[in-house]
Amino acid sequence: MSQTEETNMYELYYWPTIQGRGEFVRLLLEDVGADYVDVIRKPDTEGGGRNALLALLAETGHFAPPILKDGETIVSQTPLIMDYLGAKHGLAPTDEAGRREALRLSMLLADFLVEAHDVHHPLAKEFYYEDQRDEALRRAPSFRDTRIPKFYGYLERTIAANGGYLVTGGLSHADISLFQIIEGMRYAFPKASARLEPDYPGLITLHGEIAARPNIKAYAASGRRIPFNEHGIFRHYPELDG
């Protein structure tokens, strides 16, 4: 983890027991070797815990985590954090149109993430899964058979049109988000993923390229990456996987 002279120690605020939206940011920070503190994962006695989040929300007026603090700059909404860090660390096109394109694709992936979550929570975040399991069972086939192919197909065509990456000009933060989406889908829908992935070779090649990046490999092996679990956005309920 190197620290450039211009860069503060980043502070990331995100739920401490799930990958969730925060994991997109963690992956980018890890990939670029940034110095960062995952604040809420620290103990209360060291300024961490939920009280640290509540204090930040009260101080800054932001809505919800993930929230990135870079000195005086506060950024929330996952795609905006990715855009901000991507531009700062060479993971975004430098021209305005290209940078907007990477952000657009990051927002598209965030839309897909909401759908992947709502498969297991179609009625309300406030209800337990068990209280909306029947509804989830009705929603899941449409997600597997219609929505995944719609998004994956679009992403595949986009990658094919842009030389192997989501945005022309090489790797960007949007590709890192795509990597995490594929990771989550493999966890939550292993059978559907195994069945569908062969139709999207460009997408799988790009996922593999990112998985093989040294800092991403090191992060995966470090024990710092919180395992997927049934409290996060991607949840493995076998009955929803068909």
Add this chain to the structure above:
Amino acid sequence: MSQTEETNMYELYYWPTIQGRGEFVRLLLEDVGADYVDVIRKPDTEGGGRNALLALLAETGHFAPPILKDGETIVSQTPLIMDYLGAKHGLAPTDEAGRREALRLSMLLADFLVEAHDVHHPLAKEFYYEDQRDEALRRAPSFRDTRIPKFYGYLERTIAANGGYLVTGGLSHADISLFQIIEGMRYAFPKASARLEPDYPGLITLHGEIAARPNIKAYAASGRRIPFNEHGIFRHYPELDG
């Protein structure tokens, strides 16, 4: 409708029979008096219709409407269009942090919009409302009693902290989006809106200020504004209004 020398005639591509996400863009274009063509609303024989959309999607590789064409520049994802037009027409802060803040709030409003839609379509976009009405009835109370107050309360505090607008420094595109959210909520949830709105005076004052802007008034009176209906995002199903 004035046209400045620097500005091309904008082309907006959005579904022709609903307000939907396109209405946020239409309102901004109307407010600033921009010259624009609502392409898909034109007849096929004049280069409009769904074929015009299909041709644009094939040509540009964008995912879905609304899509804005400004000469060679193509922008999609509603908050990004609002950010782009807002910056161009003086409806966004000029500093980077302020502009990001307006975009963040626009994205937050887009998140709320998804929830307002999913109240009547909790299971899948592909099913009719009538086929998920029971599930909608289960979801609606949580939306009315928990989600609306959560978002409205946050927006109210944000407005109070920023001198009457969502972002410090005066009116921005995010406020125009907020106006449209309130409009849609009043249409879809008239009883809940009437009950809840008195708790959020800053929000209602801001809505009223935008409603009174001359170009917005003229647009509302013009007959060009498509009425809300039960094909759009905001739908009035009385049984969901409590």
